[in-house]
Amino acid sequence: LIFINAVGHLEWFHAGVQRLRVCFDSALSSGNAEMGFFCALQLVIFSILSGEKELTSLLKDIDYYLHLLETYKSEVSKNFLLSSRETVSMLIDKGEATSIEAKENLGDVTDPGNIILDTFYCHQVLRNFWLGYGERCRHFAQKGFARIPQGKYFFHIIKFYYGLSLLEMLKKKLNSARQKEVEEIIESMKVAVKHADSNIRN
Structure with a gap:
């Protein structure tokens, strides 16, 4: 994960997404939710940039991660995912049918x-x-x-x-x-x- 975060963009994005999915599953199954959601954030970004997944499928994945965050409670991860979700929603239908009320908090x-x-x-x-x-x-x-x-x-x-x-x-x-x-x-x-x-x- 450290490699993917630091220089993952130097590799094929699709390969990075596949590795990050494995990392997400492994982290959650071992009880390391923070690491798992860090992987999820990266794989969503890489998926958007590479077109690795059809947008409506990617939107479902993001909503799944957001659902999990109701249990795991990470506002930082939630903010990043909401930003990505807004992008995917806008690209699908300009948010007309796919937008949700929750939005990212930009902070200071x-x-x-x-x-x-x-x-x-x-x-x-x-x-x-x-x-x-x-x-x-x-x-x-x-x-x-x-x-x-x-x-x-x-x-x-x-x-x-x-x-x-x-x-x-x-x-x-x-x-x-x-x-x-x-x-x-x-x-x-x-x-x-x-x-x-x-x-x-x-």
């Missing part, structure tokens, strides 16, 4: 160590990109860049979708400053491909 938004806020920005980038809201996608990407250390995989995921969003914008209007930014992102993605070819190319 001025706290530089608030990792829930980091996750929130990453999810906002994903949601808005796939829903076609390019300006909002780029807005939240800039927020993420200002907070998230470059070594974290959320930073690279945000950068990837930010670059795609800029390309969409450039198709509509010529912007030399943005063109240079896209070229810089492409160069950084070339480095990322060397470390995790399948995750970037797919």
